Amino acid sequence: MRILFVAGGTSGVIFGIVPLAQQARNAGHQVLMAAPENCMGTVNTAGLPGVPVSTRTMQEALIDRRGVRVPIPEDLHERYIFNGRTFGRYAAACLDGLLQLADRWRPDVVVGGALAFAAPLVAAYAGVPYVKQAIDMGEPRTIDLAAAAELGPELERLGLYEMPRTDLYIDICPPSLRPADAPDAQMMRYVPYSTQRPVAPWMHRRGDRPRVLVSAGSRVTPDSDFDILQGLVEKVGRLDVELLVAAPEPVAEKLRPLPAHVRAGWIPLHQAAPTCDLAVHHAGGNTTMGYLSYGVPQVLVPYLPYCVDYSVRLHEYGAATMVDPADDSADNIAAVCAEMLTTSSYHDRARELATEIAGLPTAAEAVSAIERLAGSRATV
Template structure:
């Protein structure tokens, strides 16, 4: 979620506005590394909210609808944990507008408490609305505490989904071009050049650690590694170290997406929102394995458009993934359709245009 909203925050600062980004303590290095002042509002990481308010671990449901409710309540508890820190911040520093990512449910609470406009920014191609309802239910005590009886409405919705992939019932929105952001590293020639073999990148997202989701990444690597390709594994360095030793045709580590994407022929990943949007914006065909249920909806839309293939996690055998990768690499239509979507993304209004829409909203308020 941090990576998804950084470009808008940077554009607001570049326009001369005072911008603070509030988040848990463990996100401060990422935020300040992007040149944005960060305010720690909780010392509890997001993943620690998989327990309920009594401290009891909540089992992860198998049913898709129940999983949406589980996700919404988890993000609701996350918002509740950030509330005191946010209230302390705005007691001394009053914003004119509050902007939050689609799953940052503390943002509308603070906006409603202050009586200022609330701007919601999409961080991928759309979250199931059941998640919003479940988060609101979880936040009942906080709403009562603030004298509210429903979640404050969105005053401006900023969407980044390419128009061809927007659901028919999507909310009216200020559209904005998606700009990939990631923690940077020194540029090396292999990042922007490639050899004779197809270049395939595998990722399980930026939150993978040696203790969390490592099996998802290592499983994808094992399955794709059977192909005759140049293989890049995008992952934090601590995770890359656990994967080593690796063959000569495989590189692993923190790989800036925007540097390698133009050279990739295919990307295989977990269907996370920022990973999906990032490679979509560069016109790279994708193999999507949505291990998280909320990713299924937009993965289905992208696959139906012809720019990707979605594989059910229950069918993610090495043979199946290798077969799909080989078929997509040999079929030009996937790259053609992906290029069409990339052109749509590049034609959308910039983050500076979105900032001007926020300025108009603030002026009207």
């Protein structure tokens, strides 16, 4: 079977669908992962064959079809619409490349990450099942609706009057945190993935002090969101802890020099997470799910509005504390971290969720569900 995986526009969202793609390949299926040209390194590092389908980047999708840069709204609902239309424009930029790939390769199934809105369009064009895979604990539906509105011209071009429906939804959210109105899904255990580096002894051997990790995600650069990471490092660095700063190497270099109790660099999540007492970060989907899967309590500062919904759910469950970005002062962050490090209930609740995640069906079972879907479609 030929399975086309359609990734989003950044490495972070690619990380989310790599384990399923690897499992499909290991099961003997032919796999291609379509992604923008600037993400080919991430795809190929995962051992997957990548096909570039656009030279545009997500940053360029911030410019609308008239060539005007769209201002980022302050209102939360308007921000969701802004995000959806941005992802929609990005999907439109990938569509021609995807349609040409479908004509050449003729996939049997298309699998798309939750924000890869070109995936259902190419599946409809090719006349094959569309599988949607969650890449975090879920985004507000307003984003989907806004993306569909932005893709109106592309839908009309393909003879469609609405976004194609999902034939199979693969969800990774722990059942205890799924919203009451969540759709039926093939559940799948979340497996953290990131690009690797040589494992140093300190990554899996902690010292005497509590170990706290700070991150602003894989998308941070010396020129973009650096202030967010730097601020978190300074705020958490006030505590008497061993501090790990997970960041791309150019970003880590800009942070240096650092105190002796602080290490910064590209730290593969699944190497450091088992030794961490707390993670403090931007509430990105992969980071949140990754530390959740290891039972690590988290301080979530959702600088990106689409992260607010699941941050609230995790906060209410008691495995994390959500801090409003407007309240992320040094004193407040330090106080929250200090409380969480000394309150056992956060660790207990985080471990409960880790156990729940570990008990979910494996990626191999999700691949079997895709096989059954393709088989049933073939016999119709």
